[in-house]
Amino acid sequence: MEKQLQIGILGFGTVGSGVLRILKHHEPKLNQMTGVSLKVKKVLVRDILKNRGTIADGIELTLDADEIVNDPEIDIIVEVMGSIDQAKKYIEKALIAGKHVVTANKDLMALHGNELVALAKENRCDLYYEASVAGGIPILRTIVDSLASDEIQKVFGIVNGTTNFILSKMTNEGKSYDQALKEAQELGFAESDPTNDVDGIDAARKMVILTRLAFGMNVEVDQIETKGIRDLQQEDIEIADKLGYKIKLIGSAIQIKNKVSVDVGPILVPINHPLASVQNENNAIFVVGAAVGETMYYGPGAGELPTANSVVSDVITVAKNIRLGTSGNVFSSYQHETKLARDTEVNNKYYIAIEMQDKTGQFLALTKLFSQFDIGFDQIIQQPLSSDMAKVVIVTHKINKAQQKEMVSALKEVNEMNLLVCFKVMEGK
Structure with missing residues (x-):
């Protein structure tokens, strides 16, 4: 008889509902790929009475995360609730309880990833976080698996869709920063408090994760020189255009003589470079390897189904590991002494x-x-x-x-x- 794996989901917002939707709609394919039956047993919600339609049929909703974390029948915890401290507490409890964890939480993994990875190893649990960077683009798995044999020299690109949307509106439609930000907020691309996005903090946290996986180096967020787009004027965009450039918020991690230089900020990108044509909320990341040369990964950096797709891909990997008895994996065990390049x-x-x-x-x-x-x-x-x-x-x-x-x-x-x-x-x- 086909083995059944029970899943608990922490969070039923945009991404959480997308995860449930994919797991339900693609159930036959997923079962065939993993060799097990994947079933969502419980979901943590903020409001049990909210009408969620047929998507929640047959699933137990709870206001108490401990009901999920402590349930002995649940094998895999999917964390898509979005906080830092609360999510960290629940993930720690889950790992200690021997449950495998998939998270989309870039802030958590950037700030506390090392200790959570160590805890997962200690408890022989899987911990995956593909969706934490670039939404639907499988960039982390590409770096860790597809480019594992190469020496990565540089990782750079557009890793924040909100700022790229704002810059697209300023560049293509001549809008001011304030006008473009207002439109981004109205369309749901920007939060009411856009600080993390427009000041480059979100991009810097993603670069922490990319640097860790690409170079094996643990760079802290406060070690990354970070500039946002608040000071950017429409005049600068027009002048850059005259000079043959487009302005984009770029995160960059470069290896220089076994050291790494990581920064985030507005950069003038040559008009003929592929990054110059990346529009609206889309992300695009270049990875440069000694063997493969320059490769580009492009797609939606956020959104219900693109991000949920990355989460479910991780769930598939965890399910395969459980079936094969190879659990206890994290994205990458590659480590290198962390050395920051000097300014000179x-x-x-x-x-x-x-x-x-x-x-x-x-x-x-x-x-x-x-x-x-x-x-x-x-x-x-x-x-x-x-x-x-x-x-x-x-x-x-x-x-x-x-x-x-x-x-x-x-x-x-x-x-x-x-x-x-x-x-x-x-x-x-």
Whole structure:
């Protein structure tokens, strides 16, 4: 007789209902693929009386997570509730109780992933989290499985759909940041408090996970230089376009001499680069390997069914491991001593926008300031702002991060010059 595996789901929001929908609608296929029967027994909800239609038929709803975590008949816990502290507590209880865990919780895995991985190993339980990065794109499994034999050199791309939606609206429709954010909120792409998205925090947490799996290095969120898009002006998007670039919020992790440099921020992407054409809420991630070269993974970074699909893929893996007696796996056991690249080892071109008085000698003073730090100009644009003020945009030659920081610090000390933004510029393909 076919073995039955019982599943408990923590959370019945967008992703939770999507997981249940896929498990029910694709049941014959999933049973055939895993060799077992997958059944959802209990789901944690906030409101038992809410009408959920036929999707909840035959499933026990509960307000108490412990009823799921402590149920001896439940084999797999799916955590899609979205908090950090509560979710961590329930996952710890589940692992200690010998239950396998699948989570979509990027914040939890970025901040506490190492200790949860250790706890899973200790209790010989599976812990998978494909859906925590890039929604429906199977990027983590690709890095860990498909590219396991390669030496990954760089992982970079658009890993936050909210900011990409906002930047798409600003670029394609000429909307201001505030107008684009309002539309994103109305369509449900942005929260009422968009801080995590627009300040780059969400992207930085995803880069923690990608860096851990790609390079075996445990970089903390506060070690990632993170900039958001709040300061971005429509003018910058227009100037970037004239220079042949689109502005995107990019997360980047690069290996430099057995060290890693990780950052998140707006970057000028060459107009002919595939990332420049990624629109709205979609994500796109490049992985560069020594053997395979440059590969790109594109798709929906969020949403009910794309994210739920990644969750169920993990459930399938757990079910196969249980059937084969190979449980006790995490995504990757690859570890490497964590070393951060020094600022002098990280090189980029930069886009710098400065507001300054439009008078004789000012540009000479600016040139002298840049030459102080051995920084040359690749492109320069000057636009009048008023009768006595001008906006000067400079694209530098390639410099290291130490030079860039010294220059930015010096600019802030000059009374007649106001630094507006300083963004990285991606090299052309």
